Amino acid sequence: MHALLLSITKYSYPGIFIALGLGILGLPIPDETLLAFVGFLIFQGKLAYFYAIAVAFVGTSCGITVGYLIGRILGIRFIRRYASRIHLNPDHIHSAEKFYNRYGKFTLLIGYFVPGIRHLTAIFAGTSLMPYRIFALFTYGGALIWTVTFISLGYVLGEQWKHVSAYSYHYIIPMVLVVCIILTVVMYLRNSNGK
Numbered sequence: 330m331h332a333l334l335l336s337i338t339k340y341s342y343p344g345i346f347i348a349l350g351l352g353i354l355g356l357p358i359p360d361e362t363l364l365a366f367v368g369f370l371i372f373q374g375k376l377a378y379f380y381a382i383a384v385a386f387v388g389t390s391c392g393i394t395v396g397y398l399i400g401r402i403l404g405i406r407f408i409r410r411y412a413s414r415i416h417l418n419p420d421h422i423h424s425a426e427k428f429y430n431r432y433g434k435f436t437l438l439i440g441y442f443v444p445g446i447r448h449l450t451a452i453f454a455g456t457s458l459m460p461y462r463i464f465a466l467f468t469y470g471g472a473l474i475w476t477v478t479f480i481s482l483g484y485v486l487g488e489q490w491k492h493v494s495a496y497s498y499h500y501i502i503p504m505v506l507v508v509c510i511i512l513t514v515v516m517y518l519r520n521s522n523g524k
Contacts, residue, residue: 336348338370341375341376342376342381342384345363345367345384345388346384346387346388347388349476352392353392353393353396353448353451354396361479362491364479365479365483365490367480368479368481368485369483369486371480371483372483372488378484381480382480385476386469386476389475393451393468394468396455397451399455400454400456401458402455408456422449425448425449428443428450429453429454434454434459436450440471441472441474450468
């Protein structure tokens with residue numbers, strides 16, 4: 330973890346892009362902690378707020394899009410067969426699949442805030458052959474909310490940025506989930522009324 334934070338400090342925006350892209354694909358990178366650290370670097374004046382959010386958003390979006398393509402091209406049988414080789418926990422796959430089957434496209438919006446889910450939602454969107462435009466709308470919307478939330482939290486916490494887990498899981502994540510669910514319901518109602 331310490332080496333990752335040092336590399337973000339050293340390589341700045343390219344480091345953020347690469348780390349988040351790989352983290353979203355499932356590499357063992359503590360994404361929320363990384364985003365909070367980016368917020369702390371903004372607090373210190375080492376990074377610019379809007380540039381950091383843009384780079385984090387694009388890195389996250391690239392990583393999740395690769396996950397979607399993997400699911401769409403290779404399919405669920407391949408994913409299950411080679412899960413251990415690509416560092417996917419079979420229990421996480423089962424949990425994520427149940428979560429995805431229950432909430433569908435809305436999983437892409439709120440899945441970023443559910444540990445063990447965000448790395449797999451795009452793969453299931455791909456294996457279910459979800460149209461790309463629907464995938465993009467929900468996934469990139471979720472990516473923007475997620476990156477802004479944790480970078481801003483790191484910035485607000487400043488020197489206390491390491492406490493992001495305590496703050497986020499007790500206060501921020503429940504609040505953001507409620508907002509995402511409300512937005513999801515509003516979007517669903519608007520779409521159903523427009524038919």
